Every structure is written in structure tokens, then in C-alpha cells.
Amino acid sequence: MRIDPAKIGEGEVVLIAGPTAGGKTRLALDLAAALATGGRRACLVNADSMQVYGDLRILTARPAREEFAGVAHHLFGHVDAGEAYSVGRWIAEVEEVLAGVRQRGETAIFVGGTGLYFKALSEGISSMPDVPEAVREEVRALAAREGAQGLARRLIECDPQAAAAIRPSDTQRLVRALEVNRASGRSILAFQREGRERALVPDGPRFVLLPAREALYAAIDRRFEAMVEEGALEEVRSLLARELSSDLPAMKAIGVRPLAEHLRGNISLGEAVEAAKTESRRYAKRQLTWLRHQLGEGWERLEPAAHTASGETA
Known part of the structure; x- marks a missing residue:
């Protein structure tokens, strides 16, 4: 499968979305190569919320340096696992990119599987109030003491509608909702319903890769086995040595928890691998559902009858 470079006009920004292990990064790299053959410079821009973390190249399927093969690329692996990255920070960095x-006259190809990033890029992001650092520290201290369940209970008390819209286990979103409420006295949902900042990429070529589900699951299984052979256990071992909070996004990357359980001696490697495969398949199912329902008008659907994994990074 390929995207015809003739579909890409001068100065246009290309968006390529798809599920984990779906082949989207290879599709983007092939498009960049095809544009280069035609004398046009292109670069890849990461639109995956996990591939920003430098500590997790293998488990997040971030392309290795040699896989880019000279293609310029941005926002891959530039964040420390000890940080909680956000869509707001991503948008700010995208604007600079x-x-x-x-200025260089390049074609930017955004590629990833984080739906919120593509929504923010193409539709704009809700304006949010400034949160004083004292409020941030207060809410983060609550998260450390009480965990996600405690945060959920507190959010129910002050903002029951937001609490109903957030999974009780989603610490990052619970923290954000509490921060906004304590800083402004209003629900985060109110800000989301109000005006949005301008979209950075309001139009242009957009493609969503939707491989057959069973073939995708098989590719996921093969890829995770390859990840373990490549050194995923060592990545997790290094993370554990840092004693980072389990609430950080990087610590919730697919595969981290089961491999950590193996390294602690609680389960076998085989059990950890199977648990990670299951986790990844479930995530891919949610991604496919979201992509089918949320990326509609203006998005060209690429639905191969069969899916082939060829060492695809994402």
C-alpha cells in the first residue's frame, strides 16, 4: 500500500493516522521517499503520545535512527520519562516545527495513533485557564497520597459531570480536571465546550489506515515478541531503577506493567508477554473504533484486505 505523491500539493501538510502496528510509519516513510524522488523535501512529525518518551524506544515502537534513512524527523523521543507530557505542550512544539x-519549504508528514493529537491539530484545542504552580503541586501531592481512586472521589465532589466523563483509573486526566477546577472554580468541561484556539492544520491531505482487525492482532503479537528479543526487558529494568511514579504516562506504556511484574519475580516471562499482547490488542481495538467514528469528513480511509507486518515500527 502507498500514498500517491501526486495527491500532495506544494506546501500542504499531510496527516496519517492509524492503530498501533498498523503500518502507518512505513506508509509515511515511503511517502517521504517518493516525494524526495520527485525533488521535494519532506519530514516526519510524531503524533503519538508515547513515542515522545526517549526512555522507551522499543516498547513504544519508535523508529530507530537507521529506519529514518536520512528523513528529517521531529518530536520523537525528546521527552524524559519523568515528565508528564500533554497535548498542549505538543501543540506548542508543533507550532515551532x-x-x-x-521556512525550509518542506512537506510535513504527521504520523501517529493518538487521536487527541490529530483532533487538536486539525480542529484546534480548547482554551484552558492558567493553573498556578501552587495548585499543581497541591493536586500532584494528592495524587501521590491517594492515587487515582482518591482523585476520582474528590472530583465527584466538586465536578461530578467531569468525573463521569473520565475513567477512574486515568490519573493524568483526573489531575488535570482537578487542577482546572481548583484554579478557576469551573468545570473542565465548560472550557472544552467554549471557543477553541485556531487549528494549526485546518485542511490538507488526510489518511487514516484501518487494517483488518484479525490481521492487525497477529501483527501485534509478532511485534511484541520481536520487542522482547530487541531488549524491551532492559528498557523496563532501567525505568524501574529510576523509581518513577507509576502514575506517569511513560510508566503506563503498553508492556511496562507486565514486564515489570516479571522482573519483580511475580510472573513468568511467558505470562508477561501474553499479558502485554492482550493489552496491546485491546488498545488497538479501541483505536480502530475511535478512528472509524471520529475521523470522518476529509479523511481518506485506507482499508487493506490483508495486513502485512514487515518490522513496522508503529
Whole structure:
């Protein structure tokens, strides 16, 4: 499968979305190569919330340096696992990237599987109030003491509608909702319903890769086995040595928890691998559902009858 470079106009920004292990990164790299053959410079921009973390190249399927094969790339692996990255920070960094892209006359190809990133990029992001650092520290201290369940209970008390819209286990979103409420006295949902900041990429070529589910699951299984052979256990071992909070996004990357349980001696490696495969398949199922229902008008659907995994990174 390929995207015809003739579909890409001068100065346009390309969006390529798809599920984990779906082949989207290979599709993007092939498009960049095809554009280069035609004398046009192109670069890849990461739109995956996990591939930003430098500590987890293998488990997040971030392409290795040699896989880029000379293609310029941005926002891959530039964040420490000890940080809680956000869509707001990503958008701010994307704005800088796009300014450079336009100055150099390149075609930017955004590729990833984080739906919220694509929504923010193409539709704009809700304006949120400034949160004083004292409030941030207060809420993060609550998270450390009480965990996600405690945060959920507190959010129910002050903002029951937001609490109903957030999974009780989603610490990052619970923290954000509490921060906004304590800083402004209003629900985060109210800000989300109000005006949005301008979209950075309001139009242009957009593609969503939707491989057959069973073939995708098989590719996921093969890829995780390859990850273990490549050194996923060592990545997790290094993370555990840092004693980072389990609430950080990087610590919730698919595969981290079961491999950590194996390293602690609680389960066998085989059990850890099977648990990680199951976790990844479930995530892919949610991604496919979201992509089918949320990326509609303006998105060209690429639905191969069969899916082939060829060492695809994402």
C-alpha cells in the first residue's frame, strides 16, 4: 500500500493516522521517499503520545535512527520519562516545527495513533485557564497520597459531570480536571465546550489506515515478541531503577506493567508477554473504533484486505 505523491500539493501538510502496528510509519516513510524522488523535501512529525518518551524506544515502537534513512524527523523521543507530557505542550512544539518546515519549504508528514493529537491539530484545542504552580503541586501531592481512586472521589465532589466523563483509573486526566477546577472554580468541561484556539492544520491531505482487525492482532503479537528479543526487558529494568511514579504516562506504556511484574519475580516471562499482547490488542481495538467514528469528513480511509507486518515500527 502507498500514498500517491501526486495527491500532495506544494506546501500542504499531510496527516496519517492509524492503530498501533498498523503500518502507518512505513506508509509515511515511503511517502517521504517518493516525494524526495520527485525533488521535494519532506519530514516526519510524531503524533503519538508515547513515542515522545526517549526512555522507551522499543516498547513504544519508535523508529530507530537507521529506519529514518536520512528523513528529517521531529518530536520523537525528546521527552524524559519523568515528565508528564500533554497535548498542549505538543501543540506548542508543533507550532515551532511548522514554522521551520515552511521556512525550509518542506512537506510535513504527521504520523501517529493518538487521536487527541490529530483532533487538536486539525480542529484546534480548547482554551484552558492558567493553573498556578501552587495548585499543581497541591493536586500532584494528592495524587501521590491517594492515587487515582482518591482523585476520582474528590472530583465527584466538586465536578461530578467531569468525573463521569473520565475513567477512574486515568490519573493524568483526573489531575488535570482537578487542577482546572481548583484554579478557576469551573468545570473542565465548560472550557472544552467554549471557543477553541485556531487549528494549526485546518485542511490538507488526510489518511487514516484501518487494517483488518484479525490481521492487525497477529501483527501485534509478532511485534511484541520481536520487542522482547530487541531488549524491551532492559528498557523496563532501567525505568524501574529510576523509581518513577507509576502514575506517569511513560510508566503506563503498553508492556511496562507486565514486564515489570516479571522482573519483580511475580510472573513468568511467558505470562508477561501474553499479558502485554492482550493489552496491546485491546488498545488497538479501541483505536480502530475511535478512528472509524471520529475521523470522518476529509479523511481518506485506507482499508487493506490483508495486513502485512514487515518490522513496522508503529
